[in-house]
Amino acid sequence: MNDFLSFIIFLYTTMQKIVYTQDNLQLLNRSFLFGDSVWVSFFVRNGNLIMSEESYFFLMASMRKMRLNIPLTYTLEFFQELFQREVLDKGIRNGIIQLMAYRIQDEKPLSKSETAFFFEVEESEDILNIQGNIELDLIKEINVNANLLSNIRVHSAENIYAEIYAKENDLDDVILLNPNKKIARSIFGNLLFLQNNVIKIPKQTEGAYISPLMENFVTFIHKNKLAEIEEAEIIAFESQKADEILRISDEKGIHSVSKIRNKTFENEQFSMLVQRWRDAFNLSAL
Missing domain, CATH: 3.30.470.10 (Aminotransferase class 4, branched-chain amino acid transferase, N-terminal domain)
Incomplete structure (x- = not known):
């Protein structure tokens, strides 16, 4: 070898x-x-x-x-x-x-x-830390597919186009929709929408990535009954209704979404959930 x-x-x-x-x-x-x-x-x-x-x-x-x-x-x-x-x-x-x-x-x-x-x-910093805040917007010119290859990280011309669009518009990332105008994912990862102690996550059948990092986090929340987890079909407008939004990216780590268009978001509850998840890792490492 x-x-x-x-x-x-x-x-x-x-x-x-x-x-x-x-x-x-x-x-x-x-x-x-x-x-x-x-x-x-x-x-x-x-x-x-x-x-x-x-x-x-x-x-x-x-x-x-x-x-x-x-x-x-x-x-x-x-x-x-x-x-x-x-x-x-x-x-x-x-x-x-x-x-x-x-x-x-x-x-x-x-x-x-x-x-x-x-x-x-x-x-980098601790992968289980929230790395910072990011600003997003919706992109309508393109969409991403929802098929067998949509859930894994392969070459994606849509990602390249969207990344250039984000840089040209002073954004950190964009929300990508599938052909049915439902939220699929962002360029770099998945989006979690928190409202009234319910965390909504786009389904993989909608074009969301499979993410070991996100699945570990969501499993921890579910097992410890810290919030209700709901895989759902999410329309674009629902992003404006959320109290908090988290992006989990296997490529870039964990970030709080601070702003989408004119709406700003807090990160208090997600910060607490991520802290408890991190504490559980620390205990298991002892």
Whole structure:
């Protein structure tokens, strides 16, 4: 295993960033040419991998949905040992590992093509902290699909368009609708709408991402009866009726939504819920 893997480390003044790739990386690979890849996040907290099983099984499910050939070596233990050696042992205490699995460009049929992977990780604040406030708006020019591939992180021209739109309009993110004009997700993650102790979450059948980070948070709330969880079809106007809104992104972490158009939102209750979730992790680590 050590003979065919290599890594590149970039050291910045305040944060470390690690980029790691297998040494059979081809410049003209199918991810580069066609977006033929899947992304899944793994999470580092206080020098440990957390939710690694959930992230691993999501990686396997995502690869199967994209019909990627899964090598027998891609076990949970393989990735745990790899991240221990190449991330944790390099001094990363808190961060998000972004792993991309892709099909190698070769002469074999697509279903028989070999698979490789790449990952990068940047140090960050505690992944279980609310990282800050963000401002959103609704985008109407485009929508996202609600099918088998809508729930996993694959190449999305809609995301690219929406990200440029957000930057041009001084927004941090935008709300994306599906073809039925229901809320699907944001560019980077899922939105949770809190009103009267009920947390509404767009259904995966509406185009929401599968998110190990969000599912862990929601499961904790449900098991401890801290709020009522409701998977629902949510019309755009309901975003204006919410008391609080939270964005949970496997890519960027957790953020409170402070403003959508002219309406501002508090974050008191979600802050309390996230704090209790974090405290539970601290206790389980003892």
